[in-house]
Every structure is written in C-alpha cells, then in structure tokens.
Amino acid sequence: VRRFAALFDALDTTTSTNAKVDAMLDYFQGVSASDAAWAMYILIGRRLKRVVGPSLLREWLKEEANLPAWLVDETYGSVGDLAETIALLVPGGADAQSLDLSLTEWFNDRILPLSRQSPSGAARQRRIVVADAPL
C-alpha cells in the first residue's frame, strides 16, 4: 500500500495534469493487476457501500481522539473532510506491517470483512479503520 500512498501524494502535490499522468503511468506499470484494478476503482471515485458509514466513523473518531465531541465536530467543520479529520486527530497512524500489505490485501483482508464483523469485533474494527489507515 506504500506505492498507492506515494501515488496519492504525487497526485495531491501538483496542480499539473502532465505530472499527474506521469505519476499514474509510473504506478500502473509497476503494480499487480489486482492492485491496479483497486487503484482504478478508487481514482474514478467509486465507493464500497455499507462497509462503515460516516456517522459510525464520526462516533469512533470521537472516542479515539480523546477530545470533547463538540471540538471534534468543530475541527471537522474547519477541515471539511472526514477522512482527513481522522488522519489529523488520531496520531500514530499505520505501523510498518500494515504498510507492507498490498492495496489488494488491504481491501480483501481488512476493509471488506468489516461489513461482516460481529459487534464483539468492534474494537479491533475501529483500530483498523481509524488508527491504522495509511493516510
């Protein structure tokens, strides 16, 4: 998933279309077919439905961030994006082992099973989504 994170950084740190095309060429030439398919899925704006909804994510964020709920809401209002707010308010981020997983492994082994989790798996689920996300 490091390569995908690097691709995202490259796309995010330039306003030049040529530079973005170059970064995508680089990425797609160097990864497996299934990683390329998942990357394409994200880049064209598709979303997995019903894995974890935004209201549940907000709830988890409030617990993980160790801040008053109103302050999390206010920060979210100022940042304007929930995923980014999570990245900014939950320090730590991904461990090296999580980063070594491929994009496909992230989807198949970590993200997709979330929709099938039992309530008892909630704590683990929360750590995966909120704290280990490679943002």
Next chain:
Amino acid sequence: MLLLLVLRAHKYTVGKKLHHDARRCAWTSTGDGVSCPVPVSFMPTDDIIRATPKGLYCPPGDFYLDPWQPVERALVTHAHGDHLRAGSARYFVAKPGAALAGHRLPPGAELTAVPYREPLTFGPVTVSFHPAGHILGSAQIRIETGGEVWVFSGDYKRDPDPTCDPFEVVPCDVFISEATFALPAYRWPSAGSVAAEIFTWWQNNRKRGRASVLFAYALGKAQRVLAELMALTDEPVVVHGAVSSLVDIYRAEGIAMLPTVAATPTKAADHQPALILAPPSAAGSPWMRRFGDHRTGFCSGWMRVRGDRRRRGYDRGFVLSDHADWPSLLRTFRETGARRILLTHGHTDSMARYLQEQGVDARALQTQYGAEE
C-alpha cells in the same frame, strides 16, 4: 497612612473575589467602603489590562500593548504589521527587534530598544520583555503591579528556530495568549523534516529544468527557511525584493542564513534551476513571468489542512509555522501557572470553551490581530 493601607488591602481582596464571580456579578467599591453587587455589564473592571477601542490598555501604567490606533505610548511585541502600526508617539520594543521595527515604521518614529528581561517602570507598573520565539526580536511583555503579574504573549511558538531566541516561560497570574491555530488538527512536524521536504522538492524540480518558487511571509518565515536549509546545502537562494531587505537586517543582527541573490530581470536563465523565495503577494503577478517553467509552494501552518492548500492553488504546501500549535498552546498555559487565560486572536472561542470545560478560567478578548502567516 493606616487608613490607606486598610483601603488598599480591601481593594486587593475585592480584586481577588472578582475573578471567582466574574460570570454572574461583580463587586464594586462605593465611597463609604461598602461593597455591593452590580451586573457584570456595568462593571468598571479593575483588570490591569483592558480591551479598548484603540487596543489593549494598561490604566495604571498608561500604556498600550500592540495598539491598532495611534496612542501616546505603545509597547510592541514584534514587527509584523498587525502588531506594529504607525502613528503612535513613542514605541518600546525588545532590543533584538529594534532594527526591524525601525525599518517598518516611518522615518523619525521615536523608538526605545529594551534588552530582554530588563525592567522598565511606568508609574506603579514594572514591565519587561521576554523572548517569544516567533521571529527575530519578538517578545512577550510581562506587566507587574500590586503583586499581580500579567503576561501578553503577542505571537509565539515553542518549536526551535535558528533565527530567534527561544520562547521563555514567564510565570504569571494572567496569561494573554494568541490562539491562531487553536484547533487540535494543528500539530507541527519538525522544522528539520519540513526543510528536507522543501529541499527534495527543489532538487526534483531542478532535474526537470523547472524553477521552484516558494512563497513565505517576508518577515520571519522567509529567513527561517533560509536558516533551516543551511543544514542541507550551501547554494544561494534567489529572493524577492520584499524578502531581501529583511534578510539584510537579519544578517546585520548576526543570523546565519544561506547566501541570497536578488531576482533581477536580466538573469532569467540563471533562475531556471533555482529556489526562489517570495512573499505570497507576488503569486500570479507579472514579477513571476521571469521564471518561465516553475512550480509553486507555500510555507504556512495553514498548509496542514488539504482544503486550505487546494483553495490557494499552490502545487505544494509545506507545514512550517511561527505560531504555537494545539499541544504547544496547552503546554504553555500549564507551564505559566496562570489562573486565568485570555485569548486575543484565532480560534479563541474553541480554545476558551475547551479550557473552561477543564476548569480553567478562560475567555476571548476582542482584538484586531490577524491570522495571516
């Protein structure tokens, strides 16, 4: 004489009481020495620093702190335009910042340079300047009278900065603080790691034959970038005229920075592989044409948030701030030991509410300081 002492002691206890009851009512002293409650809106506060239409004012010492209108005596924390304004009769600044203040004020302004920590007296009030770590010569102002100590922070940061003296914790009863970045999303990476990002960006642009135009506040931030980059290179950096005159003042004060060259129109080709430092106002101006193919970057604490970065249309945002981040603000409030926190500008309401919920006496003050960086 004895009566005077009794009255003073009385006034002191009334003053103490006031802080505990400030939200519901306040106590005021009548002529015969009897106290009665009055609604807070009518209260003639006996705070030694008050927000007035001209700026923060100290009645017993008859001086203003960073006033936004012309006054008789202005004590100024640092030379940024929202804190140092022209038109006052006399200015007092910390000595290492005197040259910058002199540069920014109209010729002939009466300016007194006061070494850090050296006490000054204004009637019953003792004042001293202490390093704030914001930019060269920036100061917090300590105000003491009647056994009470107030500190006005101006702008400050806790991160190391090779271009100025580090922030000094000054114990006080009341701490008047900035709150520019007082939201928990704002946490700064180390300046060294940001300098490395800037350097890598510059080198990558150069490999592709492009100039790197880095926008940074002309006073303070630009010089900090030049000083931080010394750990990575000794190459000269091209600077905009607005940056160049301030770099000269920093050099005269003995601050070590990368060599700089002026961006002259005749040397367009030389600029191609260069790093160019310019104030944000130069973005999109005809001045930029001379650099041909280039990429742009912006150095600011606001770059911590992607939306702010994208809205401004720069290719890159570098998170480098001369203000305290969320953890530094909280740490500073704790370390000063202040029993009361007053917040001057930025996300003042969020911070005030957060502190109140932690049991700290905190509120926002109305001021006209800006949030630019």
